[in-house]
Amino acid sequence: MFRSIVKQKIPFLDLKIQHQQIKNEIFQAFEKVYENTSFSGGAFVEEFEKDFAEFCRTDYAIGVNNGTSALHLAMIALGIGEGDEVIIPANTFIATAWGVSYTGAKPVFVDCTADTWQIDPSKVEEKITPATKAIIGVHLYGQPFDVEGVSSICKRHKLFLLEDAAQAQGAKYENIPVGGFGEMGCFSFYPGKNLGACGEAGGITTNNKDYYNELQRLRNHGCKERYYHDILGYNMRMGGLEAASLGVKIKYLQGWNQRRKEIAKKYHNGINNPAIKMQSQPDWADSVYHLFVIVTKNRENLMEYLNKQNIFPGLHYPVPCHLQKAYTHLGYKKGDCLNAEYLSNHCLSLPMYSELTDENVEYIIEVLNAYDDE
Ligand SMILES: Cc1ncc(COP(=O)(O)O)c(C=O)c1O
Structure with a gap:
């Protein structure tokens, strides 16, 4: 059998180890929020916003x-609103499309490439109509999409470019951090993200002061001054406890991302089974490996095999956006985005988190290399 035998289950993600390591610091930060009763918005949110922009x-x-x-x-x-169209990749988490649909606009799905699994710029232009207002590129799995390829189309057709960087805090395109290439960059700080809050949270980055001012009002009931509601607003403020946890964690993010890169390098260099395909990485992409996705002919076989060896991969995502039931009314059918469909039927996400030990990574590689898909 395998040289290294791992007795404990290796999950796709383990949040407990990291949270035990920084528990005292986080609890001290929570105490400050508690003493100040800054539970919604306030100084801790402002401080984190400064740190994150930097x-x-x-x-x-x-x-x-x-x-x-x-x-x-x-x-x-x-x-953007009713009557408008926004082009987004079919291979993404559904929330990329929700943001469009909530406004009454229509998401228009485009396929990904067969090797980077990111939005395929060569397929975008055929989707542009007079109603198209924007393209959302997604730095999926933590790897930057082809920013130049997409932004040149946006310039040519006078479309807004947005980045969905929910999975990519710290990723770099051409050595520049993601989040500042389009009008705005949208981030998730869901607990399982590379930078995740102790709770739910998100963020928007921008270099445009007008958007910044508008977003301040939109997230806070449409007011600049309390109880004077200038526009239709929302209650989408960040909580103080979430901000305080993020303020602690952002100091560790670079180190955590570095560890993810080391693990990814081990996977890349170590996995040599022709039955397993990995995401290709253009020179300009500096990924932070939120996910390490692989593709194989018979996913169910591989999943069962790995589970027997105590390895429990994730699955991102089993149905591409254009074929989700919620979007049946848009009229897409199987075959419309072939690469995204292939991925959804054949992908698995290997265990990936910064606390994963070398021993476990080596074990996973060994087990994968011994896999026979016949
Ligand atoms: C690509 C992508 N976009 C958007 C989101 C939405 O973020 P949240 O879960 O914080 O609402 C996520 C999070 O899962 C995501 O992965």
Whole structure:
């Protein structure tokens, strides 16, 4: 059998180890919030916004209650609504599309490439109509999409570019952090993200002061001054406890991302089974490996085999957006986005978190290399 035998289950993600390591610091931060009763918005949110803008090298960052709200508010700030169309990749988490649909606009799904699994710029232009207002590129799995490819189309057709960077805090395109390439960058700080709050949270980055001011009002009931509601607003503020936890964690993010890169390198260098395909990485992409997705001919076989060896991969995502039931009314059918469909039927996400030990990574590689898909 295998050289290294791992007795404990290796999950796709383990949040407990990291949270035990920083528990005291987080609890001290919570205590400060408690003493100040800054539970909604307030100083801890403002402090985190400054730290996050600096981290992303953008002029501004706005904290909100989750990543889906970030996308929704960004759409509203751009003036997108009923009758408009927004192009997004079919291979993404559904929330990229929700942000568009909540405004009454229509998401238009485009396929991903066969190797990077990111939005395919060569298929975008055929989707543009007079109603198209924006393209949302998604830095999926933590790997930057082809920013130049998509933004040149946006420039040519006078469309807004938005980044869905929910999975990519700290990823770099051409050595520049994601979040500042389009009008706005939308982030999720869901607990399982590379930078995740102790609770639900999200954020928007921008270099545009007008969007910044508009987003401040939109997330806070449409007011600049309390109880004077200038526009239709929302309650999408970030909580103080969430902000305080993020303020602690952001100091560790670079180190955690570095560890994810080390693990990814081990996977890349170690996995040599022709039955397993990995995501290809263009030179300009510096991924932070939120997910390490692989593709194999018979996913169920591989899943069962790995489970027997105490390895429990994730699955992102089993149904591409254009074939989700919620979007039946848009009239898409199987075959419309072939690469995204292939991925959804053949992908698995290997265990990936910064506390994963070398021993476990080596074990996973060994087990994968011994897999026979016949
Ligand atoms: C690509 C992508 N977009 C948007 C979101 C939405 O973020 P949240 O779960 O914080 O609402 C997520 C989070 O899962 C995501 O992965």
